[in-house]
Amino acid sequence: MRFAGKVAVVTGSGRKGGLGESIARRLSEEGAKLVISDIGGSRDAATPDAMIGGTAEMQDIAASLPTQASTFACDVRDPAQVAALADHAITTHGSLDIWVNNAGIGYIMKPLGEVSPDDWRAVIDVNLTGAWFGLQAAAERMIKQGRGGRIVNIASQAAKSGFPHAQAYTASKHGLVGLVRSASIELGPEGITVNNVCPNHVTTGLGKWQNEHFAELQGISVEEYLKRMAGRIPMGRPGLPQDTASAVAFLCSDEAAYITGESMNVSGGEEPH
Numbered sequence: 330m331r332f333a334g335k336v337a338v339v340t341g342s343g344r345k346g347g348l349g350e351s352i353a354r355r356l357s358e359e360g361a362k363l364v365i366s367d368i369g370g371s372r373d374a375a376t377p378d379a380m381i382g383g384t385a386e387m388q389d390i391a392a393s394l395p396t397q398a399s400t401f402a403c404d405v406r407d408p409a410q411v412a413a414l415a416d417h418a419i420t421t422h423g424s425l426d427i428w429v430n431n432a433g434i435g436y437i438m439k440p441l442g443e444v445s446p447d448d449w450r451a452v453i454d455v456n457l458t459g460a461w462f463g464l465q466a467a468a469e470r471m472i473k474q475g476r477g478g479r480i481v482n483i484a485s486q487a488a489k490s491g492f493p494h495a496q497a498y499t500a501s502k503h504g505l506v507g508l509v510r511s512a513s514i515e516l517g518p519e520g521i522t523v524n525n526v527c528p529n530h531v532t533t534g535l536g537k538w539q540n541e542h543f544a545e546l547q548g549i550s551v552e553e554y555l556k557r558m559a560g561r562i563p564m565g566r567p568g569l570p571q572d573t574a575s576a577v578a579f580l581c582s583d584e585a586a587y588i589t590g591e592s593m594n595v596s597g598g599e600e601p602h
C-alpha cells in the first residue's frame with residue numbers, strides 16, 4: 330500500500346485496455362484515491378470516437394477500482410480544463426500528490442510530405458503542450474500544499490529514437506525529455522520529482538492501430554510484423570500495460586525520491602539509450 334493517503338490524477342485513463350487504465354489501477358491497488366480523466370467524447374476531426382475514451386468507459390473504469398475514484402472529463406489541450414481537473418482532485422479527494430500525463434495521440438501517421446499543419450499541431454497539442462499544461466497545473470498546487478509530489482509523463486521509445494511516418498509524434502515525445510530536464514531543476518527544491526516513462530511497443534488499442542499501420546507499410550501481415558518486432562527485443566516480447574504501470578508506480582513511490590529529470594526506458598532492452 331505504497332500510496333495510501335495519496336491522491337492521483339491520470340489523464341487519458343478512460344479508454345479500456347489502455348496504459349492509463351493500467352496505471353490508474355496499479356496506483357489504486359496500492360492505496361491511492363484516483364481521478365480517472367479523459368476527453369470523454371469527440372471534439373473535432375483530430376479526436377475520432379473510435380480512438381478516444383468516452384464518458385461511459387471512464388465511469389466503468391472508475392467504478393472498477395478498489396479505492397475511492399471519481400471521473401472528470403478534460404481535454405488536455407485546454408489549460409482551463411486542466412486547471413479545473415487539478416482543482417477537482419483536491420476538492421473531491423482532499424489533495425493532489427501524483428499527476429500522470431498519459432493522454433496522447435499516436436494515430437495521425439503519414440509520410441512526411443502528406444503531413445498538414447493541422448496534423449502536426451494536433452499531435453503536438455495533445456502529447457507535448459497537454460503534458461506541459463498538466464505539469465504546470467499540478468506543480469502549482471503541489472507547491473501550495475507543501476508536501477512534495479510526483480509528476481510522470483508517459484513518453485515513448487519515440488522520445489529516444491525516430492520512427493517513419495511519425496515526425497510529429499517523435500518530436501512531441503522527444504520534447505518531453507527536455508521538459509522534465511528543465512522542470513526538475515525548478516521543482517527539486519519543492520520535493521517534487523518529474524520524470525518520463527518511455528515504453529516501447531505495447532499492444533493497447535493505439536498499439537493495435539500502429540501494428541496494422543506499420544505492417545501495411547512494410548507489406549507484411551500483422552502476425553509477421555509482431556514476430557519481427559519480438560525478434561528485435563532482448564526480452565522476446567512486446568511490452569505489457571503492467572510493465573509501464575510498474576515503472577510509473579516505482580517513480581511515484583518513496584523509493585524514487587532521489588530520481589528526477591529522467592526518461593526511463595521500459596522496452597525489454599530494445600532501446601539502449
Ligand SMILES: NC(=O)c1ccc[n+]([C@@H]2O[C@H](COP(=O)([O-])OP(=O)(O)OC[C@H]3O[C@@H](n4cnc5c(N)ncnc54)[C@H](O)[C@@H]3O)[C@@H](O)[C@H]2O)c1
Nearest residue numbers: 341344347348381382404405432433485530531533535536
Ligand atoms: N501503446 C503503445 O505502444 C505506446 C508506447 C509508448 C508510449 N505510448 C503512450 O502511452 C500513452 C497512452 O497510450 P495508449 O497506448 O494507452 O493509447 P490509448 O489511445 O488507449 O490512450 C490514450 C488516451 O488519451 C486520450 N486522449 C486523446 N486526446 C486527448 C485529449 N485531447 N484530452 C484528453 N485525453 C485525450 C484518449 O481518449 C485515450 O484514452 C500515450 O501518451 C502514448 O503516446 C503508447
